[in-house]
Amino acid sequence: MRTHMCGELRFSEVDKTVSVCGWVASRREHGSQLSFVDVRDHTGVIQCVVDNEVDVRSEYVVRITGVVRARLEGTTNINLPTGEVELGECVVEVLRTAEPPPFPIDSRADKVDENTRLQHRYLDIRRERMQRNLRVRAKVNSAIRGAMEAQEFVEVETPMLVPSTPEGAREFLVPSRKDPGSFYALPQSPQLFKQLLMVAGVDRYYQIARCLRDEDLRADRQYEFMQLDAEMSFASQDDVLEAISKAVEAAAFAVTGETPPPIERMTWRDAMETYGVDKPDLRFGMTLVDLTDVFSATEFKAFSGAASIKGINASGKAEEMGRNKLDGLTAKAKQMGAKGLVWLKVAADGTLDSPVAKFLSADEQAELVQRFAAVAGDLILIVADEWDITCEVLGTLRNDLGRPPVWQGPYRYVWVTEFPLFVGVDKETGKPKPGHHPFCRPHPEDLDKFETDPMSVRALAYDLVLNGWELGSGSIRIHESDLQRRVFNALGISDEEADKKFGFFLRPFEYGAPPHGGFAFGIDRLVAIIAGEENIREVIAFPKTQSGTDLMTGAPTPPNAKQLAELGIRVLPPKA
C-alpha cells in the first residue's frame, strides 16, 4: 500500500512518486484550491499539499500518493525532520473516517488526566512518546536476549500455572475446574523452576519472564511485570554479576548508544553507613557523616551514650527550611523510630544556630563544622540512636531533601553486595527472619558466627540499583542439605517443618544439585529510567491503575453464575 514511511522522506527523495499511509495529524485549509494535510505514522509527520477539495478530519486514516518536492523558499519547517520537503500533486484515499479523539494525539496529552489516557490507551499509544517508549522497551528486550545468548544462556519457558508457595508475596490464585476447591497460583517469579533447571543440567538458564504479585501498586510496581530471570551453575558471585552486567550494559547501549562505565560495587554495610539505604542513589552527595566519636564525651544528653551518631549536610538549605518544615522533618524522623532530630543552621558568621547549640561545647561545634565542611547557609541534620535507625532516618531525609527525579542523568548503576542473611526478629518465634529467602548462601567467612551471632552473618546476596531504584536482586544458593539445615535451625524451622514446607523444592536437590546462583531484574523499571519516565505505566502498553483495574477493558469483572458453578465457587456478599 505504501512505498515510504512518513518520517523518512528527505531531500534525496525529491521527484519520486511515493505513497504514504497514516493518520491525519492536522489539516490547514486555504480555500478550495489549497490545503495542507499532515500525515503521521510512527516514524513521523509529512506535509501533503492538496490542490483540490478533500474532506479529511483529524485522525482519518489515509493513503496519500504524491510527488516529493522541495518546499518553496521560506516555507521550510525546521521543527520537522521532514520539513525541507512536502508531497505535491496529492491523491488522497480515505481508508477510514474517525471520530474526533478525546485528547490531542501529541505532546499536549502529557497534561491530560491519566484516567482519560488509560481509557483510550490505543489513542495514547498512537502518540510519539508512547511509540518511543514501547520501541525502547523492545530494544531493551532484544539487547538482553542477545547478551544472554552470547553468553550461552538458554531460554527456557516456565509455567504460569504453578503451585502456591508458602512464603513471599501474596499470590494470584486460579481456580481449578477439574478439581474444584483447588487452585493454581500465578508465579511471583520462576524461582523454583529455574533452580530445578540447574539440577537438570541446563547450566545457564534465562527467561524474560512475566511475574505476578498481588501486592499494592506503586509508580514502580504493577501486578504483572517483566523480569530478566537468570540462573547459572558452577558460578561464583563474580560470575553472576558479570553476566548480568553484560545484559544491562547491552540494554543501555542499544538505547543510548553508549556503554555505561563498569558497574561499581558497594557492600550493604557501606551503603547503609554512607547513604542510609540499601538502594543508594549515587547521583548526589549529602552523604552520611559519622559523628559518634565527636560526641563520645558530650554533655548533651540526647547524644551522650548513643550507639550511633550521624549527620548530613543539606548544603544551602538553611534558608528554605523554616521552622514548619524542620518540624515536619522531625516528625518524620520520630515516626520512623528515632528519638528525635537535631538541626543546626550555619549562620553568616559561621556560628551554629540551633535550639541545642547551647548544649554543645565549642570544640564539638568546631568539629561539626569541619566534618561537614559547612559554610554559611548550610543545614546540618543529626540523629543519635541505634545504628540502623540512625542510618535509615538520615537516608530517608537525604532522599527527601536532595534526590533528583529518577530519570535524570547520569545513570549510576551499583551492585550492592553482602546483604545480611537475617533481618529482624520474628515477633512470635523470637527467631531471626530471612533477609531475602531461606535458600541464600551465607558468606563463607561468616559460617562460624552462625550460632553465636546470627545477625552479623552476611549472605552471598546482592541487589542491582540504578539511580536509587532497586532493579533486582539475586544470590548464590545453598545446594547442600547440611548447610540448608543449619539455616533452617537458625530460623527456628525444624527438619520436619522444613520438609513439609519446602520439601517439594529441596528434595530434588538430593539427586545432585550443582552449586548455582542467579539473579532477576525488572525490565519495566530499567526501561522507564532509560526512557526518561518516572512511572513504569509509561513504558507498559496496557497497565493497571493503582487500585488494580484496567480502565480500558474494565477488568476485573464478576464471573457469571455458570463459570462459578463449573469451578465450584460461591462468592460471599461484600463486607458491610
Added chain:
RNA sequence: GGUCCCGUGGUGAAGUGGAGUUCACGCCGGCCUGUCAAGCCGGAGGUCGCGGGUUCGAACCCCGUCGGGACCGCCA
C-alpha cells in the same frame, strides 16, 4: 490497612459563600492559494464525580461515597 493530593463542556485551566460558571484548545458551519498543533467570522456543547448536610443562597463550607494519583505499611 494508613497519610496526603486531585475530580468544573471532548481536553486543559479560572472561579474558595451571592446575578447568567469564565477562558483557551478541540468540535460544527462560513471565509481564506503557502500554511505548519495556520488565520478571521459565527455556532453548538456543562447532572461543577455522586449522595447527604449547613445556609436565605453551595462548584465553593461540612460529612459520606466513587474514581484517579503520590507515599507508608506490604512487595521473603
